[in-house]
Each structure stands twice: as structure tokens, then as C-alpha cells.
Amino acid sequence: MPVENPRILTKNYDTPNAWTIEAYERAGGYQSLRKAVELGPEKIREEVKAANLRGRGGAGFAAGVKWSFLKVTPGKPNYIAVNADEGEPGTFKDRTLMEKDPHRCVEGFIISAYALDVHTVFVFVRGELVLAIKRLEQAVREARAKGYLGDTVLGRPFKLDIVVHAGGGAYICGEETSLLNALEGLRGEPRLKPPFPAVIGAFGAPTIVNNLETLATVPTIVDLGGDAFSRLSRLHHLRDGGVRLYGVSGHVNRPGVYEAPVGITLRELIEDFGGGVRGGRKLKAVIPGGSSTPVLREEDIVNAPDEKHPLHAWHGKSHLDVPMGVDTMRALGTMLGTCCAIVMDDTTSMVRVAENLMLFYAHESCGQCTPCREGCAWMARLCRKFADGTATKVDLDTLGDVANNIMGNTICALGDGAAMPMLGILKLFRNEFEAAVGKPVPRIGEGAAS
Amino acid sequence: MAFELTTERLAILEELLPKYPTKRALTLPLLHLCQEQAGHITSDVVTYVAKKLELSTADVQGVVTFYTLYQQKKVGRNVIWVCRTLSCELTGARGITHALEKKLGCHVGETTADGEFTLFQAECLAACGQGPMMQLNDEYFENLTPEKLDAILDAARRNKDASCAVTFSPIGLRTRKQG
Ligand SMILES: Cc1cc2nc3c(=O)[nH]c(=O)nc-3n(C[C@H](O)[C@H](O)[C@H](O)COP(=O)(O)O)c2cc1C
Ligand code: SF4
Ligand code: FES
Numbered sequence: 266m267p268v269e270n271p272r273i274l275t276k277n278y279d280t281p282n283a284w285t286i287e288a289y290e291r292a293g294g295y296q297s298l299r300k301a302v303e304l305g306p307e308k309i310r311e312e313v314k315a316a317n318l319r320g321r322g323g324a325g326f327a328a329g330v331k332w333s334f335l336k337v338t339p340g341k342p343n344y345i346a347v348n349a350d351e352g353e354p355g356t357f358k359d360r361t362l363m364e365k366d367p368h369r370c371v372e373g374f375i376i377s378a379y380a381l382d383v384h385t386v387f388v389f390v391r392g393e394l395v396l397a398i399k400r401l402e403q404a405v406r407e408a409r410a411k412g413y414l415g416d417t418v419l420g421r422p423f424k425l426d427i428v429v430h431a432g433g434g435a436y437i438c439g440e441e442t443s444l445l446n447a448l449e450g451l452r453g454e455p456r457l458k459p460p461f462p463a464v465i466g467a468f469g470a471p472t473i474v475n476n477l478e479t480l481a482t483v484p485t486i487v488d489l490g491g492d493a494f495s496r497l498s499r500l501h502h503l504r505d506g507g508v509r510l511y512g513v514s515g516h517v518n519r520p521g522v523y524e525a526p527v528g529i530t531l532r533e534l535i536e537d538f539g540g541g542v543r544g545g546r547k548l549k550a551v552i553p554g555g556s557s558t559p560v561l562r563e564e565d566i567v568n569a570p571d572e573k574h575p576l577h578a579w580h581g582k583s584h585l586d587v588p589m590g591v592d593t594m595r596a597l598g599t600m601l602g603t604c605c606a607i608v609m610d611d612t613t614s615m616v617r618v619a620e621n622l623m624l625f626y627a628h629e630s631c632g633q634c635t636p637c638r639e640g641c642a643w644m645a646r647l648c649r650k651f652a653d654g655t656a657t658k659v660d661l662d663t664l665g666d667v668a669n670n671i672m673g674n675t676i677c678a679l680g681d682g683a684a685m686p687m688l689g690i691l692k693l694f695r696n697e698f699e700a701a702v703g704k705p706v707p708r709i710g711e712g713a714a715s
Numbered sequence: 716m717a718f719e720l721t722t723e724r725l726a727i728l729e730e731l732l733p734k735y736p737t738k739r740a741l742t743l744p745l746l747h748l749c750q751e752q753a754g755h756i757t758s759d760v761v762t763y764v765a766k767k768l769e770l771s772t773a774d775v776q777g778v779v780t781f782y783t784l785y786q787q788k789k790v791g792r793n794v795i796w797v798c799r800t801l802s803c804e805l806t807g808a809r810g811i812t813h814a815l816e817k818k819l820g821c822h823v824g825e826t827t828a829d830g831e832f833t834l835f836q837a838e839c840l841a842a843c844g845q846g847p848m849m850q851l852n853d854e855y856f857e858n859l860t861p862e863k864l865d866a867i868l869d870a871a872r873r874n875k876d877a878s879c880a881v882t883f884s885p886i887g888l889r890t891r892k893q894g
Binding site: 342351352353354355356357359360385390391392393394395396398399402426428430431432433434435436447448449450451452453454468470512513514515516520521522552556605607609613618621622624625628629631708709710 | 731734735736737739740741742743744746747768770777778781782783784785796799800801802804805806807809810837838839840841842843844845846850853854855883884885886890891
């Protein structure tokens with residue numbers, strides 16, 4: 266059975282000039298907003314809760330629950346900060362929403378602001394994404410001219426401004442508290458939590474930080490109703506609702522961004538959407554949701570004979586046949602992350618993969634915490650030694666130790682996000698590191714099938 | 716000579732200021748505006764931004780050094796960022812980077828002798844499904860092959876009214892024009 270490919274979030278992706286307000290309205294755009302203002306804030310928040318909308322930014326926290334944490338003090342401002350900093354290696358979904366359907370994003374921001382009684386929305390976009398910034402700015406201008414925001418929202422006395430804010434180029438600014446510091450004009454160094462942003466966020470005010478896709482999904486939730494939206498998911502029973510954007514890149518025939526229900530399997534993503542492994546080669550490993558999520562292999566089998574185990578329903582099946590959900594992936598020992606998979610074929614050296622990834626984290630660590638600052642650079646140096654053939658057996662133990670000493674000892678999750686994939690690769694592909702002692706490893710693209 | 720924003724760019728700043736609760740919040744946007752005009756962040760720019768936003772120059776300098784998009788040295792008329800991260804490496808980024816170095820006659824991190832191009836390596840630019848890829852000024856070029864590079868570089872060379880200062884613009888004049 267081919268995998269479902271609903272066109273909800275991606276409805277307008279192939280429409281010519283879809284980013285103009287004319288095209289968006291012709292396709293029924295801003296009707297959800299009309300419905301939303303009729304429903305009123307409280308009802309919208311209930312629908313979002315019922316939608317089981319898990320955050321699309323990586324951690325998978327339920328948006329409806331997060332919204333209920335917003336600390337409201339009458340007379341004091343609250344903010345929404347939209348996280349459009351998309352920087353996790355392998356992740357390229359939010360950019361498509363901003364470039365191809367910016368009005369859907371803007372409509373989502375307006376409804377969310379209305380639901381939370383927020384009067385300023387800051388959209389923090391990666392500075393590199395010039396076209397996305399341009400399209401969003403244009404969409405905000407057009408929406409203002411049409412009376413969807415500004416001094417009133419559809420004629421109601423609700424003042425709302427949406428401010429598109431370009432970042433300065435730093436992966437760490439995707440971390441929510443780093444994003445807030447960058448927005449405030451500081452170095453993008455993460456803050457200690459608690460306090461969480463919903464209590465003390467941007468400019469000292471309670472702030473909801475949500476991923477761009479999370480908020481771009483809100484118009485659909487209003488349109489369909491929360492429960493109906495949630496039921497589009499294959500994991501509705503696990504309170505992981507709706508449809509979402511998937512990405513697939515690396516060694517597949519048809520890399521790209523695809524829309525599907527929550528809970529399709531990695532095999533479906535790779536085969537049905539990605540068109541299978543390039544050149545008919547064998548799959549070696551797949552990173553399920555951005556570089557910080559530990560790798561999976563096809564040959565690993567779910568071992569969950571206990572009926573109470575969250576993965577019992579998939580006992581005896583390959584890891585690739587477990588549905589991709591926030592809780593199912595966690596139970597597998599990895600994470601759903603951004604739901605954008607990186608596929609590697611059997612020519613790929615996992616030592617080289619680790620080297621590539623650790624260089625990324627070494628470059629992007631903000632440097633505040635010693636375990637992350639020193640550890641990421643150390644892991645990168647060690648991986649390079651294995652790649653060059655200059656590593657010793659002792660280096661292998663050191664590599665594991667360094668990763669283990671980062672885990673849980675840092676201010677933000679970047680440190681763990683570097684250590685987890687390193688430990689994951691060491692666990693599944695230790696033999697490749699052992700074989701690399703004293704023997705250089707072919708570069709990616711220059712290797713033979715192993 | 717002391718740095719001053721043009722009136723056109725100053726108008727953008729004036730429009731943005733009331734949208735934020737603090738002046739400091741304008742640090743990143745204002746640096747982008749200044750870089751669009753000056754080409755890179757000179758010490759005069761740092762002084763100007765500090766004065767405009769009532770900050771110390773150390774504050775501003777600290778921000779400039781944190782982010783990759785602020786150039787602290789003069790760069791070429793065109794700036795190339797070629798992605799080196801995993802999805803792109805799996806699809807051939809290394810070959811593209813070498814081809815660029817060869818065609819430009821400079822290494823990653825350097826500017827060509829004629830000042831036309833600066834070549835940088837980028838960390839993932841959110842185009843992983845279209846790798847290998849690079850950003851040239853504010854445009855993305857995807858699914859690259861070494862053969863495709865000649866036409867792209869030639870077009871950039873021919874585009875004489877461009878300088879990176881005005882072509883890379885996440886907030887400045889080009890971004891704000893209707894388009
Ligand atoms: C190092 C790091 C980088 C992150 N990068 C992003 C990002 O680029 N985009 C994003 O939406 N979330 C990113 N996150 C997750 C955010 O901190 C936050 O959880 C998310 O924006 C919340 O939105 P959501 O609940 O709607 O998913 C990152 C987290 C960490 C630790
Ligand atoms: S974990 Fe790393 S990136 Fe996060 S605050 Fe510490 S040093 Fe910075
Ligand atoms: S890895 Fe190159 S754009 Fe993401």
C-alpha cells in the first residue's frame with residue numbers, strides 16, 4: 266500500500282506565485298482566521314490541545330500544553346517568538362514553508378497571537394535565508410494592508426504586529442533561550458532554565474517559543490477542528506497528532522520535503538518518498554531527524570516482548586518499520602527530532618560521518634560550558650585521527666569517555682545533541698573505529714562497499 | 716571618516732525602532748544594514764552602532780564576533796558559502812569545494828587576487844535535499860556539479876553593479892523592495 270500523501274501544509278506548494286496574498290486567498294487563505302475570531306481565544310486553545318500538536322522544532326513538546334504555561338499578568342506584555350532558525354544539519358522543511366507559502370505562516374501567527382492575547386510576534390529567521398525573509402516580510406505587509414493585522418484584526422479591536430527579525434548566522438540561536446538573547450541584541454548564548462521562556466522570556470516578558478511549522482499548522486487545526494486534525498495521524502492514540510513535513514536527504518533517489526501523517530515509518534520515507542537508496546545500493550544507516558538524533562540500522566530488530574513496553578506492537582520488526590513519532594523514536598533510543606532523515610548507503614564510512622558531524626558541533630558550540638566547548642572540539646579531533654589513520658586503541662575509549670562526560674553537564678541541549686549521535690555511532694559501528702586504528706579511512710564518496 | 720547610514724537605510728532603522736521594547740534589540744538588524752552599506756563591519760561601524768543604540772563598543776564588538784554573517788575583514792565583491800555538512804558531503808560537497816578552489820584560484824577562507832570572490836565553507840544551510848549546494852551572495856545554487864559552476868561564476872563576474880555589500884541583504888534595501 267503506498268503511503269498517504271495528504272496535501273494540507275503543502276497544498277499551495279505547486280501553485281504559481283503561491284506566496285502572494287491573491288493566490289493564497291484564492292485557495293481559501295485567511296478563512297481559518299475568520300473562523301478563529303468567531304471561536305474566540307479560549308476555544309482556539311482547546312482545539313490546539315485536542316489536536317495533539319507536538320512541537321515540530323525537535324523536542325516534540327505538546328504545543329497546547331506549552332501554551333497553557335504562558336504566565337499572564339494583566340497590563341503586562343507577552344510575546345510569541347517564532348523559531349525559524351532552521352539550522353539542524355539535514356533539516357530543510359521550514360524554509361519551504363516560508364518560501365512557498367509565507368501567508369500560511371502569517372495566518373498561523375495571527376491566530377496563535379489572538380489565542381494567547383499576544384500583541385507582538387517576533388519571527389526569528391536565519392539570516393542566511395534571504396528569500397524566506399523577503400517573502401515573510403512581504404506577506405506581513407500584504408496582510409496588514411488587508412486588515413488581517415495592524416490596529417485591528419478583521420475589524421476587531423486587537424492590535425497586532427508581526428516583526429521579522431534576521432539572525433546573524435549561528436546554529437545555537439535555534440535553541441530557544443539563545444534565540445531570545447539574539448533577539449534582544451546579545452550574543453546568542455543560551456540561558457539557564459528555569460525560568461522557562463513561558464515565565465521569563467524575551468525582554469523579561471513571558472514568551473511562547475514555537476517552531477515555525479508548529480504555528481503554520483494552526484490554521485488547519487482551526488479549520489478541521491483539533492480532534493479531526495489529530496486523527497489524521499497514525500499515532501493519534503499516542504497523542505501525537507496530525508500531519509507534518511518530512512525531509513529525506515543523502516543517498517536516496519528523490520531527496521526532498523514531503524507531507525505525510527505523523528507515524529509513517531522510516532522505510533516508507535526512504536522507499537516511497539525518497540525513491541529508495543541511490544544506485545540500488547544497500548542501506549547502511551539512517552539518521553532519523555536531524556544530526557543530533559542517534560543513527561538507526563535496518564538490521565536491528567525491536568525486542569519488546571513485554572506487553573507494557575511502548576514498542577510491543579512492533580516486537581520482532583526492524584527499526585525501520587517502527588512509526589516515526591515523538592515517543593516511539595525515544596523508546597528506540599533515538600529521537601524524532603525535526604523529522605528530516607539523512608540516508609547513508611553501504612559505501613559510507615561511519616568514521617567519516619562522525620568526523621563531519623563532530624566538526625559541526627565543534628564549530629557551533631557557543632563556548633559557555635567547558636564540557637561542550639572542550640568536548641565537542643576534542644571529539645572532532647579524535648574523529649579526525651581515526652579518519653587519518655593516526656588514532657590508537659586508547660583513543661577509542663577516550664572518545665566514548667568524552668561523549669559521556671558531556672551528557673547532562675551543560676547549560677543547553679547542544680552538548681547532548683553532539684554526544685548522543687557520537688555515542689550512537691560508537692555503539693552500532695564500533696568495529697569501523699577499531700578497524701581504523703593505524704589505517705586511514707576512505708573519504709565519503711571514495712569508499713568501497715563494506 | 717566616520718561611518719553614517721544613508722538616509723534610505725536610516726529610514727528602515729527608524730521604522731523598526733518602535734517595534735521593539737529596547738534599543739539594544741536593534742543590534743543585529745542595524746549591523747546587517749551597516750554591512751550592506753559598508754561591505755564589512757569596520758571599527759567605525761561598531762562605534763556608530765554603539766552610539767545609535769546607546770551601548771558600549773565592547774558590547775557591539777562582542778556581538779559582531781559571535782555571528783558568522785558579520786564580516787570583520789574586507790571580503791570580495793561576491794561571497795560564496797559552500798556547504799560542507801553531512802547531507803551535502805554525502806552528495807558530493809567535497810568535489811564542489813575543490814572545483815571552486817581550482818576555478819577561483821584561492822582556498823577556502825581566502826579572497827581571489829582580483830577581489831571578485833571570497834570563498835567560505837558553510838555549515839548546513841537548510842537545503843540538504845538539494846545538495847551539494849552553495850550560497851552566492853543572497854542566492855542559493857543547488858544540485859551543483861563542477862560543470863555548472865562556470866556559468867554561475869561567469870554571471871557573477873559579469874554582474875558589475877553588484878557588490879556583496881548590496882547583494883547580501885537579509886534586512887536591508889533589497890529585501891525590503893517588493894518582489
Ligand atoms: C542546539 C539546538 C538547536 C535548535 N535549533 C532549532 C531550530 O533551528 N528550529 C527550531 O524550531 N527549534 C530548534 N531547537 C529547539 C528549540 O529549542 C525549541 O525546543 C523549539 O523551538 C520549540 O518549538 P516547538 O515546541 O514548536 O517545537 C533547537 C534546540 C537546540 C538545543
Ligand atoms: S551546551 Fe554548548 S552550546 Fe549549549 S550553552 Fe553550553 S557551551 Fe553553549
Ligand atoms: S547539509 Fe548542506 S544544506 Fe544541509
